[in-house]
Amino acid sequence: MDIWITGLGLVSASGEGRAAHLAALAGSAPAPTDAESHAPFPLHPAPALELDRQIPKKGDQRQMEPWQRLGTYAAGLALDDAGARALVGEMDLIVAAGGGERDLALDESVLAALAGLPRAEAATQLNALLAGGLRPTLFLAQLSNLLAGNISIVHGVTGASRTFMGEEQAGADAVRIAAARLAEGRGQAALVGGAFVAARWDLMVLYHSAGLLRQGGFAPVFSRAEAPGAIPGTLGAFLVLETAESARARGARGLARIMGVACEQARRDAADGSAAAATRAFARLALPEAPLTVLSGATGVAGPVAAERDFLAGLGRDITLRAAGSRLGWGVEASFPASLALGALMLAEGVLPPALEEAEAPLDAPPTDLLVTGFGAWRGEALAHLRAIPAEDQP
Amino acid sequence: MKVSDGRRGEGPGELNRPQQSDLDHRGRPIVAVTGIGLVTPLGFGVAANWAALLAGTSGIRRITRFPTDHLRTTIAGTVDLPEEADGPALTATPRVARMAAMAAEEALAEAGLGGGDFPGPLMLGMPPVEVEWPHRFELARRVAPEPVAYKALTLAATGWPTLYETAAFQTVGEQLAARFGTRGSPVSVTTACATGASAIQLGVEAIQRGETEAALAIGADGTVQPEALIRFSLLSALSTRNDDPTGASRPFEKNRGGFVMSEGAACLVLESLSHARARGASILGVVRGAGEKSDSFHRTRSNPDGSAVIRAMRNAIEDAGLTPADISYVNAHGTGTPENDKMENLAMRAVFGEAAPPISSNKSMIGHTLSASGAIEAAFSLLAIRDQMLPPTINHVEPDPAITLDVVPNVSRAAKVGNVLSNSFGFGGQNVCLVLSGEPT
Structure with a gap:
């Protein structure tokens, strides 16, 4: 069955919604960066949000901390963007969650x-x-599954509800399983995504212990050899996935078609390498035999960046790269859904993002197929194949 | 997929070709359970647990793992791990991983799949984990005598990757996947108190849609530690019957006053029936159906009209191709909080009417094992079918007039057990019900 992305709710340091992110894609200025508040670690901060627009009850806002508010807000944006409010009663909800803020x-x-x-x-x-x-109330604001709980309460999404944990890979598996459920006929629409607040010492202590964070200023993800690491970026990213049949029946245009999602998780040791795992995942997709446009989820962490380079080189194709992480930052659980949202925008609007660094060769024509990658900072290799929806297939 | 040449039994692909009898009423592969593993405060292993449960034994006791001064609740169900006998208590992540591994080892041995790589993915239900107080104290010691601030703590974590490996979400699944050789990306799920059932459901669905022939489903929790206990206390969710630990968990009884925190793990080896039969595995039962429905009412309370819970129960029964009359026993969510049990009673009447089957709560004995409970209770449901025995709801002293069901009070009972409905209702409104049945004939 044909699965479309019919709506996206994207919040990042660049702003919120389609227009802000189209502008970010089309421009060559880096996302706003805060190198001071959590120095020596730079981050891409949250934009100002008018919470009342998506979380109208103050009582609901008070029950949450910034992480749940951001996710609930982005989820609402996605529902509005898809015009899918009427579907929420039976809509699936799969959230990729971290934990909420500590005091x-x-x-x-x-x-x-x-x-x-x-x-x-x-x-x-x-x-x-x-x-x-x-x-x-802080307990509830900290509980991982309560982002989904709040989305159910605030937006009325009450079909199947699952919350996945597992950093970047949780976001990829959330999309994979949501799409698979729709493809086998379990429901017509799913809301899937995650949220991440960058300015959080309680998470930085964890990430820094594993050496995942960059120190210093901004550089694009493939140009961080002098100080490898991820720059956390506040990110809310939700997608409305829908069967093409459902979208056409209600006259909703699709942004992109999800042709496949494939996830592996290597141990990243001598016996079980990351590039080989991604190659196994790639074999389950069906990208056309042609030059390949890749929207990379690279984090800037040295090991996975090298593994992704090896994987792409091993495909033996002519590859043009664009890095979502240079434009949005590292959004952990929200990263993969956010990459898909950016990719869907590129395909739907025919955007040709200018190169931000040498690794990004010029793009001369809008691609019709996109390989989206997600090599997790610590573990996880995820791939997705997006395809543009031709005008004649739209309602 | 290789194309069959039409002769049966010629190649490995042929052996697994599903017959009509291997498919359910919706044409999906039937999902068999071929191995079960259990760890609870009642003991290690299926045999010890089931015997204690049928005997009506409580596993609730005074907490000795950490000091309980200043706490409103000082009792819990705890699993004391062998390696803790002479050392400090484990933090949540290694505790969850350890109990999950014990349950998986037992289940895989029973399934005849121990030792090698497991032919399918890991679906792990587990609690959210994080950096814990012992880690923070260690960081503060590194910072001393400088003042404690998060920035300093963070910088003090430089070059301590084992902190990440004992506090990040991915790490439990990664260790288990490596140890048991599961395929692909391990999925870790949390739906609060429905987590264990969600993990089973994810495995069942992956098999039903033909993504895999087998899945390793685990529910595990090990968060009996001071902060978690205090958080639940602050929500007034816990029993404070501290002077009577074994009598503290009183689901469906008039004097119930909250749940008792507990921990443990259960593992089910799930396989398509055709895969299990082709390799000659013993079939312990099947997961015949699953249903879920989320609630948009409140963060910690189900809608008192029971609507979401009723829908979850009906969805599971319908998914199993059954009617309410086909359910012979319900394994309750039955936490022992005043609200939950009343609402579950209401939902039972809505679904089953006057002819409601018996319902009992394992939590009266093992407490509320949180992220593990859905998996542990599915395991007990399968054992109830195997032995045609209903485990009791203990501590049933004074009936609650608002509870009108047969709760199998105090003493286990022989009964004809065909299909069991196992209920799990989570904080945050995530409700999952499973239907477990015997081997199809």
Whole structure:
């Protein structure tokens, strides 16, 4: 069965919605970068959002922290963009989630009070400080599946609901499984995506422990040899996937056709390499035998960037690259859905994004097929094949 | 796909060719269960767990893993791991991974698939994990005597990749995938208290759509630690019957006062019936149907009209090609919170009317194993079919007039058990129901 992307909800440092991201694609200025607030780690900050437009009840806004608000907001944008509000009652919802914000001030004050105490005494005091200091609503704002819960409550999306965890790969598997369910006839539409807030020390401590973050200023993802690493980018990215039959029946135009999504996860050791895993995934797609346009999800982390280069070289094709990560930053769970959203925009509008670095050769004609890649910063190799929808197939 | 030459039994592809009897009422491959593994506060392994459950044993006890001073609730179901006997308690991520691996080893051995690579993907239901207090204290020690601030803590994590490997979401699935040789990308799912059922459902669907012949479905949780306990306490969700641990979990009983946090893991080896039969595996039962429906009512409460829960139950029964009259036993969500049990009673009456089948709550004995519960309770449902025995709801002292169902009070019971409906209702409104049945004849 034919699966279309009929709507996208995209929020990044460049702004929100189709127009802001078409402009970002067509321009050559990097996304707004904040190199100060979380120095030495640069990030792409959140744009100003008028939350009331997608989360009208203040009570709902109060029950969330920025991560859930961003995701709930982007999900609403996608529903509006697809004109799919009437479908929400039976719409599938698959969210790729991280965890919500911790109370940093509480963490810091607890550590300041207890770090110098003997372990046993610290453990006893920890109970008292947490029992007195934790806010009940913060638990719900932290729970991973409560982004989906909030989307159900605020937007009324109440079909199947699943939340995947697993950094970038969760976003890829979310799209893969949502598309597979529609393709086998389980439902007519699905809302799929994720959200990521960049300005969060509670996540940076985790990512930095594995050496995933770039230090210094902005550089495009393939030009970071002097300081490899990802630049976190605030990102809300939701897609409405729909069977072509459903879209045509309600007169909704598709942005792109999802021809296939394939995911692998290598251990990235000598026996189980990342490039080989991506090659296995590629074999499950059916890209036409022709020069290939690739919208890369490269993070800027050295290992996966090298693996992706090896994988693409091994295809033995004429390849033109564009990097979503240079334009949006690293949005972890939201990255793969955001790459698909950018790719769908490129195909629907015939945009030719200018090159941002040497690795990006000139594009002379709008592609009809796009290979979207997602090599996770730590693990995960994901690929998708998008195809433009010819005018005669649109309603 | 290779094209068949029409002669049966000639090649490996032929062996697996589904017969009409291997397909369900919707023409999908029937999904068999060929191995089960269990870890709960009642013990390690299926045999120990099932015997304790039928005997009506409670696994709830006073918490000894960490100090309980200043806590409103000081009891839980806990699994003490052998490696913790002489060392510090594990944090959540390694605890979840360890129990998941134990359950998977048992299930794979039973299925006759131990030792080699598993011929399908991993579908893992697990809790959200994060950097925990022992890690933060370690970082603060590294920062001392400088003042503690997150920036300093972050810089102190430089070159500590094992922190990432014990606190990032991907790491549990990656370890299990490597250990059991599962195929493709492992999927980790969370739907709060329905997580374990969602993991099974993901595996079932992958087999039904022909993506794989087998899937390893696991639900695991190991988050009995101070912060998680306090968070649930602050929502007033937990029983505070601290002086009576074994009597604290009282689903469907008049004096129920909340759930009891617990932990554990269950694994089901799922295979298409044709794949299982072709390799001569014993069929323990089938996952005959799955249904879900999410609620848009409230973040922690189901709609009191039960509408989403009713739809999830009906969807599962319909997906199984059955009618309510075909269900002989319901394995309850049955948390022991006043609201849940009342709402589940209401939903049962809406779905089954006057002729509601018996329903019992395993949580009366093992507590609420959260992300594991859907998988653990599916495993117990299959054992109920195997042995034609209904596990009880213990601590049933004073009936609640608002609960009008046969809850199999206190004592297990022999019964004719054909199809079992297993309910899982999650915080955040994610409801999943499974229908488990015996081997098709």
